[in-house]
Amino acid sequence: MTNSSGGVPCTPDREVPGLIVKFGDYPLHHGGVGAIRSLGRIGVPMYAITEDRHTPAAVSRYLTGAFPWRTTGAEDPGYLIDGLLRIGRRIGRPTVLIPTDEEAAVLIAEHQRELSETDFGGFLFPRVDAALPRRLASKEGLHELCVEHGLSSPASACPQSQDDIEKFAATAAFPVVAKNREAFQRREQPAVAGTTRIDSAHGLRELARDWGERPGVILQEYLPREQAEDWVVHAYFDENSAPLALFTGVKVRSWPPHAGMTARAYVVDNPELADLAARFIKEIGFTGIIDLDLRFDRRDGQYKLLDFNPRMGAQFRLFESETGIDVVRAMHLHLTGREVPEGDQRAGHRYVVENIDLPALIAYRRSGYLTPHAPARASGTEFAWLAADDMKPFFTMLARFIRPGAIHLYQLWRTSRRGSTGK
Incomplete structure (x- = not known):
């Protein structure tokens, strides 16, 4: 450890x-x-x-x-x-x-x-265009930016009415995925409980009954996990949108399965993906920390941008350079006028979120899903909670998690299973 x-x-x-x-x-x-x-x-x-x-x-x-x-x-x-x-x-x-x-x-x-x-x-x-983070956090805004700048993303539709839903249902290739259009909906009145797979036109019509006259959803093509790989990019960009720290890795497990928070991930060098992310950030003029989720679609060889978090990601400690720099340290050094030392990322390093990785492991083994780019053996492990020099957060997590956390995990699992709508 x-x-x-x-x-x-x-x-x-x-x-x-x-x-x-x-x-x-x-x-x-x-x-x-x-x-x-x-x-x-x-x-x-x-x-x-x-x-x-x-x-x-x-x-x-x-x-x-x-x-x-x-x-x-x-x-x-x-x-x-x-x-x-x-x-x-x-x-x-x-x-x-x-x-x-x-x-x-x-x-x-x-x-x-x-x-x-x-x-x-x-x-x-970081000083950034005031309107940009809100647009990037929006699934609709992010898709529009991807189209404007030629970056691949899942084919998407943003229905504005129940009539639009009906037109989409009549012509779409199922399954599709429904997500809340705006990031802030999850705190207010979400239309769907996270990423929801819909298997048929009938299933879409049934689900859409609860969405009202102005559905707050985005409907996207389904990228089958059997033909895809989940990648992450974490980076910090200066006022010229130049990367002062940039890391790439592969997500092995998440919770809920295939559509939630990272449970286990590895640092994997991917120069193609790093260049892709750096070019996109330069073109949109972003400054600050980013946390990107992309899915590599093996059917067409494209990295498709799923999520852009214009802030520190929960799993950012997966990534640290050989000079001891992660994205949070890079930001603090830069904003206080210090130099950010260069250094290669620690390839092969592993990150584990203890309280959700075990249920994720069980779910993934049942599905038979494998991540080809995950190293056979980790060069080191960073635990999300457990740290020899700071034990209280780990035990506090356990105390607050065990009973309510188990109930919450079960509810997430049931939600993810119900999310496949097509009967």
């Missing part, structure tokens, strides 16, 4: 803290814990917005201070901005913002002036 800080030859600015910004009720978030450890291990003071004082993030030895604040992400932006500014005043000095969900990333992008011009020195964050 390796959960080390790596060797960072460039000294970080330890006078500038980091703040984990998250909205919504998901206390078992390993990505936030990973960011706290990543910067905390190299001496950067770390703060976090948490649901309460007993979340895994709140008990990390590397956390300087927790700010309990329950939000949903659907609150008025002014309320959320005021809350962030109050936290900034309590910290009392310029602080790097590290968003862990789309709501936070979009809020920061759309309110850059208010967050930077403050009486405590302002927050630090």
Whole structure:
């Protein structure tokens, strides 16, 4: 097991803290814990917005201070901005913002002036086109950008009415996949429970009855897992949309199976995919951290972009360079005027999310699915929760997860099975 800080030859600015910004009720978030450890291990003071004082993030030895604040992400932006500014005043000095969900990333992008011009020195964050993160987080907006810039993505339709649904049902090749069109729908009134496979026109009509007159869904071609591979790209881009850190890997298992959060993944060198991602980011002019999910379709040899998260991904600690740089460290160094040292990624390294990998393993073995590019043997393992130098988050996760988590996993499993609609 390796959960080390790596060797960072460039000294970080330890006078500038980091703040984990998250909205919504998901206390078992390993990505936030990973960011706290990543910067905390190299001496950067770390703060976090948490649901309460007993979340895994709140008990990390590397956390300087927790700010309990329950939000949903659907609150008025002014309320959320005021809350962030109050936290900034309590910290009392310029602080790097590290968003862990789309709501936070979009809020920061759309309110850059208010967050930077403050009486405590302002927050630090990548300066990006204010409208771009919201568009990238939207399934419809992302598909439009892919079409504009010639990047492959699943063939998609965005029905605007029940008549559009009927026209689609009459001509589509099934199965298809239904997703919520906008990222924020998952916190409000989602049309579907995550990625939902629909096997027939009849199944689509049945499901669409609950979508109302203006369906908030995007319908996409189904990419059969037997003919596809799931790849991920994590990177940090500077103000010129040039990559200061860029990593590629393959997702072996997720939960729910084939359509959810990464449960196990490996670092795999893929220069073609790295170039593809870098070109797309340059063309759209994005600045900051990205977390991309792509599916390689072996039928036509294309990498198809499924999701663009304009923020740190939960599994970002899979990736670290030989010089000890991950995307969060790269951002902190860059925003504080430090050089980001170059270095190759740790090919063959493995990442495991303990509480969801076991049920994912059982599900994948039943399906017989294999990932051809996964290394036969890992060069090292990074666990999402377990760390020899920071054990409290692991035990806190177990305490909060065991009973309600088991029930939640079962519900996700049942939802994923019901998601195949075609009877």
